[in-house]
Amino acid sequence: IFKHSHKICLLSISNNYCSPKLRLFASKAYKPYKRQLYKNRIIEIMSESVNKSANLKIGTHDGRFHCDEALACFMLRQLELYKDAQIIRSRNEEVLSTCDIVVDVGGVFDPNIKRFDxxxxxxSDSLSSLRPEFGTTYDVRLSSAGLIYVYYGEEIISSILKKEAHTLLDKKSLKMIYLMVYEKFIQEIDAIDNGVPMFDGEPTYSIYTGINSRVQDLNQRWKLTKEPYDSDGQFRKAVELVGSEFVGKILTYTESWLPARSLVEQAVLNREQYHKSGSIMYMENHCPWKEHLAQLEAEYNIEGQIKYVIWGERDADYRCQAVPVTPESVICRKFLHKDWRGLRGDELEEVSGIPGINFVHHNGFIGGAFNKEAVLKMAEKSLLGDYTD
Structure with a gap:
């Protein structure tokens, strides 16, 4: 290890694992004529860094646990500073005062002293109140998970992507992933922990298989069994359970959602080259597009302009889909021509006057054709059709 210490240090530097002191000593150790002088100090500084992480403590409450503090603890341990930190579960303030950071207990919110209850x-804080640069949309009251995410989220995402995918995001992409993970994962945990309803009124049914429910199921059952209950062991399971889903979301949005957004953006920018109306968009590579299109239209101030999206499934198989009014809606801005709905094959060709057209769904949200010319004609005629449904 002494013989190759300069290589070890350079590797550490390239992965941002070292302190400024270690970076200084590593650069000097790389010079062969000074290697012997500095190698012992390098190892000493590296040991100090590892020991510091191992000696740190993350505090949270004992007893019945919930999804928010389990995720908060997991997220903290993705940070280099807390990666080997011990999790202390207690409601005793004397015990909590010995911890380096405390989540979901203690009755104090003060990031300056690392208290996050x-x-x-x-x-009454939310993501929008603490991070106003993200707008006013995110007004759900934060849980301990949301608090840790607000203050450390970008660093946590970067650490996970570096470790799991060897990926480094640019600033714009990191912001998009940060907001997507909050909106599609963290916000749900915040809302459930704080008792925020999804909507007014009573739901038709309830969901018992979500991540919050599965974490709850790891708590002690009311009917005691003969075997002793290991609360800390079960909490560790909860941390790993919610943590694995959190990592999965980050990887999905980075490796699938983000590349799809780039493809949709390119199609949006090229739409007038494809059709002069600007209302028909062609995608060279099909991917999930509805959510991206809604976001991009807002960004480019062209909301509602694109009526149809065209793509090829494979050779001799093309699709034309009407754009919904919102990504989740079944109501479209302009459905395919009303006279074609529910027709197929020769009958559809005769009624539409388009050779190569092969089907239109009975509600008019999607249709298909055997070639690009036919599918474009389908969109053009529907665009000019004098109907509103």
């Missing part, structure tokens, strides 16, 4: 009456 949300239960106190005075607390």
């Amino acid at each position: 949300h239960h106190q009456k005075s607390f």
Whole structure:
């Protein structure tokens, strides 16, 4: 290890694992004529860094646990500083005062002293209130998971992507992933922990298989069994359970959602080259597009302009889909021509006057053709059709 210490240090530097002191000593150790002088100090500094992480403590409450503090603890341990930190579960303030960071207990929210509880009456913060640069949309009251995400989220995402996917995002992409993970994962945990309803009124049915429910199921059952209950062991399972899903979301949005957005953006920018109306968009490579299109239209200030999206499934198989009014809606901005709906094959060709057209769904949201010319004609005639449904 002494013989190759300069290589070890350079590897550490390239992965941002070292302190400024280690970076200084590593650069000097690389010079052969000074290697012997500095190698012992390099190893000493590296050991100090590892020991510091191992000696740190993350505090949270004991007893019945919930999804938010399990995720908060997992996220903290993705950071280099806390990667080997011990998790201390207690409600005793004397014990908590020995911890380096405390989540979901203690009745104090103060990031300056690393206290992140949300239960106190005075607390009402949301992502939007603490990070106003992201707008006013995210107004759900934060849980301990949301608090840790607000203050450390970008660093946590970067650490996970570096470790799991060997990926480094640019600033714009990191912001998009940060907001997507909050909106599609963290916000749900915040809302459920704080008792925020999804909507007014009573739901038709309830969901019992979500991540919050599965974490709850790891708590002690009311009917005691003969075997002793290991609360800390079960909490560790909860941390790993919610953590694995959190990592999965980050990887999905980075490796699938983000590349799809680039493809949709290119199609949006090229739409007038494909059709002069600007209302028909062609995608060279088909991918999930509805959510991306809605976001991009807002960004480019062209909301509602694109009526149809065309793509090829494979050779001799093309699709034309009407754009919904929202990504989740079944109502479209302009359905395919009403006279074609539910028709197929020769009958559809005769009624539409388009050779190569082969089907239109009975509600008019999608249709198909055997070639690009036919599928474009389908969109053009529908665009000019005098109907509103």
